[in-house]
Amino acid sequence: MSEIITETILPGTYIQVNAEGLLSVGPIATGNVGVVGTAEKGGPEIQTLSGFEEARARFGEMGEWDDGNADDNLTLVRSLKLIFDNGAGTVYGRRVFDPAKAVAATLVVADESSAPAMVLEATTPGAWGNRLQLRIEDAEAQEQVNNEAVVRGNGSFALSAAKLVEPPAATGEDPVVGTVTVRSNGLVNRYQMVKSAAGTQTVRYDAAARTFTFATQPAAAAEVYASYRVPRESLRKVTLRYGNVQEVYVVPSLSYLQQALSDPGNPSTLVRVKQRTADGLPARTATFTAFANGVNGSASTAQFEAALDGLLEQNIQILVVPRPFSEIASRVLAHVERAESLGRERIAVVGADSSAVDRIMANTNDVADKRVVLVAPGLTTRDGETGRTMRLPAYYTAAAVAGKISSLAPHISLTNKTLAGIDGLQAEYNYGDTKALVLNRVLALQRKRGIRVVKGISTDDGAFRQITLRRIVDYVKEGTRQGANQYIGLLNNRRVRENLRTTLDGFLADLVVREYLTGYKLAVFADRPMEIRGEVLVTMDLQPTFCIDVIRVVMNLA
Template structure:
């Protein structure tokens, strides 16, 4: 409220009259089951069945399960739910402790493990990941390498001089960021050495650096075959001579001198290249000390040198960050392929692969503590899970504990219908009922749909569950090829059918999208199934629901599915309408606004034919006002559907 000190007009806005009930979800289906891929125990709201297949993989053949005895349940159930009208679906994959992620140990040429790559999620899908390692054709890029001590050497080499390379230093004491120009001691490779004006061979770059492991000179004949070699890495079959750097030395047989100041070459008198011969050189090129604002990088070992006074200091908390290229010759390309998805990483070692693979959709990588800095061996092509590597397993034998964990994962979500893929009332009925009761206590009411036990009518009649929030479904499904599925999968189809209907619509006599039913119930058996509270699919001008009932029992308040859904819808709506009033004034004006909001919601239900009528009163005594309480007394009359038509026919 405004404080009136300065003269003027003060307006107090009371917005209670604008409060309305929010939208209420009525067809959110949650399906819990086993799959060959995808995260375990994580609820995922799907965009459609195509995403379900992409994320959780295709189901195995029911009669020939991948593990030999436990068919996968999740995707098969999702397919039936979507096929019968489900649109908003939450999927939860569960797996037994036997579930495993396929892996592959990346090794160096000596057989040491550099990194272990593991499929991103457990399951046999990981066994289909193909890995190939080949010599890189492009340089590897190191991004964001950080150093807080030493500051003497980059983590990788040989560094490829490139304009993309960047090094910056964050000064810990001033928080200033210094960016440097980069200069290089580099390697000139396979240079065709030309003669200078004096007729001597002279390298193109002055200031040759004395690096015995790099510097190499080869004399070739007219056909390009080596005649003599000096220094490092001589061609096969050629004995290397010696490179001299002392200007006072005179080259003897099998010796060559490089003038370190002019890069001019001097051969032994009897070994100067003859007519038609040529000279090729690979050598390290030196560079002057770095000027202010420069960093000198030695490409062959990664050493970094700063101008005097510009080097970072560990004691000051300085941080060096470097991004640079590593030559292709010192890198490999690791490719991972699964179905249509391919990922490629150009890396110099196992540690860098681990960093890059953090963004992978296929794998997770862990570098080996002892050998992770080694270069992977090239010429590798293999599948995950082969040899001594761990094979993927689905954990398809998930039991009560795993399904209960999957239900717990959705216990705090707005869900209207719950399906336990592939499970029946005998094996998992109590688990599902426990979940339904616990979520009702937390104002997250929902209905469970589960298959009847067994495969025959007698088995269905033998169930022992009576619960107004649980629908038991039979019979099973017959596929066009003659194979059958148990009633658990019919339950998934029924859940999709319920989700597609408004809350007041009965499932009785509704057509359902199934290829066929495994068991045909005769009229007497149909009556028994109704009496035993089994929602039954029958063949009657197509496949239809015999009667849309819960397992509570004939004559009980919530024996009809629409009654249960209407009441749950009303509860969600009333909470949605009333919650915005919590914390507002408890006086007649606000209570009248609350009543008007509830009236609007309930009137909408009447107009939608979910209710035939209602009575509503919102009151509070003075004592209740003091206690912060409001009485909302509501009587609603749910709409009922026609289950029977009784005709009396008089003949004249």
């Protein structure tokens, strides 16, 4: 029987189940990090990452560090390492680059006459492609060529292989050289490739011309594929290598190599064909040959702004933009405000322009926002390859702080927490400077049995100075949205509104048990005009843990 009554005409027992009273608030993400920055690899797509090795695979290496031009170094992968080192679990990363300036590495492949026949390019622009390598050598044995897309011409279909393996003919039988598949109008027909005349289930193969013909020609829009075996001498083994990643293709021709590299079901992750001007077997190479001319290019603030816009709809609670504060401050402030208006509350963690106290103070005069955390000073760390000490700007310190925030529950304070991945600080402030920074709403670090956060505060000069307070309130807002979403469209019913209040009351009571809150008051109200419109006003007076303030949250749900 249906759980919703549609009609009650005939006498009998009818059951209607109202499940609203059983609804509860599900899991809520609290530590997803979003980061945009420059890298040597990757496209403009947002990548969801769960570890640093995955980040390296998607965005390439950190790149060499240039102390003389710190802001021109690649930022994304280095920031991701600090974020993951400090406990982040899920990170949304996006590479920022100028498509007009970034160039993909390329390599020219020759045919057997040594003439240029194909240009391969890295799948994404950047210097990572210069470490791509290609080798072409003889195949090790005969191979099956599967589903070659065959070209139609003058009533016949030409195979790209120079020679096919032809099985010996049994007495009185016509040997099958291969198979042909035709896809047309949603139908699939299969044929055997033989040397005799074509029939209803066979096609005629001409060994001299390396073509086959049908008894009845397929439609012009039909897709025709051929599968056959090719002897070793008519094959080439093509190996693409990038670090520990290797792709191997055994091909009878350049056209089949192009098809294999762009296979919709399993495309190459390393290269694509930029241009092909000839066919036939590719020329052998003595060793691995490197791609060249890949350029990272630069990125303007406009590109950073576009990248931030791409993160607006993502489920992110913490934002990192590894650029100097004065360069990106206005864009970050606009982003967090827009995200809040879309119901995607988040905190931005940014680094000061310099480790000098006077420069940091100048930065604090430019911002006082409940969703922005200003971090200082910069950090020092040792390069694992060269062994030299690198001096990284404060926006890398901000990345480490963001990773630590991500690893903590919303009600756990960042104060006095240690940070990983940092060998030292660019400046070790005395008591007076540290006090001045904290009083001016700077999240400062100090060396004390490790690198520690002095006080976990935002740049807000009002009630939301504590980061924990901001995160707890955001958690409550998101939980309220999730809990109320199940009731939208039914709110003109008094019983449903009471069930909504029960759901939210259970959610808030659980937060008291988990020590997010020490107390709360909840009211769910709708007057007659609001009932007609299907709206409800939810008012919550929250007492967050370790906070003497009472925060009132008013949400209009419809």
